[in-house]
Each structure stands twice: as structure tokens, then as C-alpha cells.
Amino acid sequence: MITGIADIQEAYRDDAVARRYVAARFEQPLGALLHARQAAYLIREIRRRQPAKVLEIAPGPARLTTDVAAATGVRPTLVDASRQMLAEAAQRMAARGLAARCIHGDAFSLPFGRQFDCVYSFRLIRHFGDSDRRRLYSEIQRVLRPGGFVVFDAVNEVISSPIRRADPASHQHYDALFTRNGLIGELQAAGFRVLDLHGVQHHYGILRRLQVFAAPRSAALARAAMELVDRLGGRPLEWIVMCQPA
Secondary structure, rough: EEOOOHHHHHHOHHHHHHHHHHHHOOOOHHHHHHHHHHHHHHHHHHHHHHOOOOEEEEEEOOHHHHHHHHHHOOOOEEEEEEEHHHHHHHHHHOOOOOOOOEEEOOOEOOOOOOOOOEEEOOOOOOOOOOHHHHHHHHHHHHHHHEEEEEEEEEEEEEHHHHHHHHHHHHEOOOOOOOOOOHHHHHHHHHOOOEEEEEEEEEEHHHHHHHHHOOOOHHHHHHHHHHHHHHOOOOOEEEEEEEEEEE
């Protein structure tokens, strides 16, 4: 399992990983469903709240960035520890006629003052242990303007733990696992007020079976079925978290 700051950063400093990242994780129906939910949430909140300056930490190859920028008109600032991911992000943005300010930098020491109205980051905070998460929360707070908000993802311990115990080899990166109350408590202790916990990937066991058995026959049919199942609600595999400094 990949753990620790150096190991996680090194895992993404590879040109081939950067090029394959979206295709490997988010083009199959289950990954595409997660991507669509995350992008739709960000687009809705940015349109509603109208932040003047937006920061994305660890954008990778601009998986979410391109959709969010195209739909909202924002010109985000992107910070990533991987030059390879930043290069891929810049290329993907340019291919769609979109602009972004790309900065090679460390999420644990952001090269900014208090200047952003919105900070978002997916597949980052969840990969670190308690003390490192506290450091990330502190850095995000430091660069947020008064009234600013942050959006990120978190994994539901109740659903994820049995899956990981059954198949540990499929989970190469460490993920912090939370109960709903535990997540809220951690954020409150870090000085945040939770505005929303938006569940995604409901009924994950059914979604996974659709991926395995239906997607090879018809990706479109599998995706349509997943959409219906996910919208039934229930206990999610993950949350999209929105909060702001208290």
C-alpha cells in the first residue's frame, strides 16, 4: 500500500501514469458515474456561489478542471506536486480552449496568501493520515478569503471497510475511512463548519456488479442502470464534502 507524502507524490511523477490516469480510472461506467457526480456538484456550487478566485489542489490531468471551467467560465489556479500531471493538465485544458494558471507546488506549503474564494481537491486529502490531514486543512484555511469554501471527497468507513478487507490488493493507496459523525467531528476540530455531505456511489455492491457483469456487454446500458441505482439514495461509498472556516 502506498502511504506517506513522498510515496504518494512519487506515484504520480510519471509521464505514462499522467497520460493514462483518466482512461484507467474514470472512463469505465462506474468511474464515469463518479466523475459526473463530482463535476456536476462543483459546477452547481460554483455557479451558485460565484467565487472570484478558484484554486484546485492536485488536479492531476485536469479530469474535473476541464468540465468545471468549461461550464462555469472560471479560470482556475492549479497546484500540483507532479510536473507530469501539470503538463497533462495544461495540454487537456488547451485542447478545449480553456485557460488555467498552472503552478508546480506543494499542497502542504501553498505558495499563496489569503486570496481564494473556493478551494477544491479530489483524491488528495483522503490519502493521508491524521496529522497530515490536519496540515492540509490548515493550509487550505490559510489561503481562503472570509466566506470562502472548500470541497473535497471522503470515504465512508461503513461501506468501504468490508470491501477492502475482502480485496486488499485492489486498494494500493491508503485512504482515510470515516463515519459520518467522525468526519464532521474531525472538520469541526480543524476549525471548519460543514455545509454539506453529499453522498455518491449509493448501493455500491450493486454498482460494482453492474460494472463487472453488464459493462462488458453494453457500457451504455450499464451506465444507465447505475444512474438509476445511484439515485435511489441510501448509504454512499463516498461523500462530496463542502465546508468553510467556522
